[in-house]
Amino acid sequence: MSLHDEMMTAKMYIGGEWVDSLSAKRYGVINPATSEELASVPAGNEEDVKSAYRAAEQAFRQWKKAPPEERADLVRRLAIAVLRKEGEFAMLESQNVGHPIRAMRSDLTIGAKDLTYFAGLYPELRGETIPGPFGEVLNYTVREPFGVVGRIVPFNHPLMFALQSLAAPLVAGNTVILKPASLTPLSALYLAKEIEKIFPLGVVNIVTGSGHEIGAAIAKHPGIRRIAVTGSVETGKEVARLGAEALKYVTLELGGKNPIIILPDVDVDVAVRAAIKGMNFTWTASQSCQSTSRCFIHEALHDEFVEKLVTAMNSIKVGIPTNEDTEMGCLSSKSQLSKVEKYVGIGIAEGAKLVTGGHRPSNHELSRGFFYSPTLFDEVRSDSRLGQEEIFGPVLSVISWNDRNELVKQVNSVQYGLTALILTKNISDGHKLAAEVEAGYIWINGPTTTRGVPFGGYKMSGIGRQGSVAELLSYTQEKSVQLTL
Numbered sequence: 232m233s234l235h236d237e238m239m240t241a242k243m244y245i246g247g248e249w250v251d252s253l254s255a256k257r258y259g260v261i262n263p264a265t266s267e268e269l270a271s272v273p274a275g276n277e278e279d280v281k282s283a284y285r286a287a288e289q290a291f292r293q294w295k296k297a298p299p300e301e302r303a304d305l306v307r308r309l310a311i312a313v314l315r316k317e318g319e320f321a322m323l324e325s326q327n328v329g330h331p332i333r334a335m336r337s338d339l340t341i342g343a344k345d346l347t348y349f350a351g352l353y354p355e356l357r358g359e360t361i362p363g364p365f366g367e368v369l370n371y372t373v374r375e376p377f378g379v380v381g382r383i384v385p386f387n388h389p390l391m392f393a394l395q396s397l398a399a400p401l402v403a404g405n406t407v408i409l410k411p412a413s414l415t416p417l418s419a420l421y422l423a424k425e426i427e428k429i430f431p432l433g434v435v436n437i438v439t440g441s442g443h444e445i446g447a448a449i450a451k452h453p454g455i456r457r458i459a460v461t462g463s464v465e466t467g468k469e470v471a472r473l474g475a476e477a478l479k480y481v482t483l484e485l486g487g488k489n490p491i492i493i494l495p496d497v498d499v500d501v502a503v504r505a506a507i508k509g510m511n512f513t514w515t516a517s518q519s520c521q522s523t524s525r526c527f528i529h530e531a532l533h534d535e536f537v538e539k540l541v542t543a544m545n546s547i548k549v550g551i552p553t554n555e556d557t558e559m560g561c562l563s564s565k566s567q568l569s570k571v572e573k574y575v576g577i578g579i580a581e582g583a584k585l586v587t588g589g590h591r592p593s594n595h596e597l598s599r600g601f602f603y604s605p606t607l608f609d610e611v612r613s614d615s616r617l618g619q620e621e622i623f624g625p626v627l628s629v630i631s632w633n634d635r636n637e638l639v640k641q642v643n644s645v646q647y648g649l650t651a652l653i654l655t656k657n658i659s660d661g662h663k664l665a666a667e668v669e670a671g672y673i674w675i676n677g678p679t680t681t682r683g684v685p686f687g688g689y690k691m692s693g694i695g696r697q698g699s700v701a702e703l704l705s706y707t708q709e710k711s712v713q714l715t716l
């Protein structure tokens with residue numbers, strides 16, 4: 232059976248079995264580049280979550296006892312397995328999410344390296360001894376897994392997030408129920424075929440369906456004590472609210488409206504390259520939480536910067552995601568496209584100056600998909616909706632500044648605080664600004680992330696940190712033991 236045919240009859244993976252939903256319902260998954268149906272997957276319901284919980288809870292009893300090194304070995308094997316199937320994964324992912332295929336190969340590599348990174352961290356699952364009255368007591372702590380962990384992920388990096396979501400909880404000895412985004416569940420289901428060959432039954436379970444049904448059922452289930460959500464602020468609040476009933480440990484990786492701050496000593500060409508890279512046009516059509524969508528340019532550089540930025544944005548090749556030479560793909564759904572169009576309308580109505588883009592590409596080949604041209608607004612007011620709200624699409628807002636105190640005030644005026652990119656030749660100034668900006672991850676002079684550095688948000692951008700030892704430990708609970716001698 233071809234991969235395409237397989238995906239038309241895809242099933243969920245629960246307790247080591249391929250199952251339909253107990254609802255007996257299915258829904259169509261769309262290729263956003265063509266608007267055609269790409270697959271059909273089960274529309275899971277609360278009963279499916281209960282069934283996944285039972286399987287995961289059963290599996291946990293043995294999995295928690297497995298030596299951590301063995302668990303780490305299996306996690307490493309998963310990394311090797313996905314790398315071996317890079318071609319199939321990248322093609323499926325690109326068709327489902329609409330990002331360029333070369334970017335999806337890179338997502339796969341990042342996810343595989345994260346699995347390997349967390350596998351290597353298993354010796355960190357250690358406790359400590361605490362001195363007490365000499366010769367009378369021995370105090371020590373151990374780190375134990377929670378049990379069944381629920382991981383709810385968004386649509387924009389389906390495979391990368393699926394792999395990242397498994398790494399830390401599994402190494403720490405938990406079993407997992409993974410809920411992919413309803414728009415982009417295909418790579419996670421394909422991943423289950425590799426999981427099936429590697430992990431004991433029930434250690435990983437993948438349930439497909441809507442957030443309101445499956446996501447909420449995971450959030451509410453009293454047995455799932457630990458949940459992590461990557462998604463919008465609204466979803467984060469809802470999961471935290473639902474989880475509060477059972478006092479769950481919930482971590483949240485949420486949205487951003489991130490600034491790029493350009494000081495007057497910066498080379499304009501360097502600033503333009505950083506603004507393009509920071510916006511992730513060519514990775515995800517800017518559908519990335521870390522995209523730097525508010526561009527604070529010093530007024531001394533403004534005119535030259537905007538002119539060169541427009542040239543650079545107009546030269547990005549928007550095309551069919553699965554073509555190797557495509558630089559920017561499409562938005563991942565019709566609703567994402569509508570959201571972008573809505574915000575372009577809002578920007579115009581608010582009096583911001585539309586400098587380039589603001590429309591769908593005229594290329595006939597792209598007319599059936601959810602494509603949108605890279606779009607630049609200038610003269611954006613920081614306190615406008617365009618300047619405050621997350622668009623999650625290829626719309627960049629330029630705000631010029633000349634007063635440093637006012638700059639910091641405006642940068643921090645949003646409800647979010649995920650990332651910030653500061654450009655300056657004056658390193659001391661860069662550090663001073665980094666101290667003043669309210670964000671969980673700050674780049675000075677270049678938006679690349681390093682594995683092992685904690686990632687997470689300030690303010691409404693989230694609670695908790697991922698991608699580091701702190702994440703691994705957050706999937707354990709500390710038990711203190713006192714032995715009276």
Ligand code: NAD
Nearest residue numbers: 384385386411412442446447462463466484485486487520
């Ligand atoms: P979303 O919040 O709509 O959905 C995220 C996940 O939550 C999906 O699996 C969805 O089905 C589920 N969900 C939706 N409603 C739910 C509910 N009521 N209860 C439980 N689960 C529910 O987000 P999205 O549109 O898929 O992704 C875009 C958002 O994610 C943006 O805001 C973006 O900034 C954010 N994001 C954050 C990070 C980060 O690391 N901080 C990374 C990627 C994306």
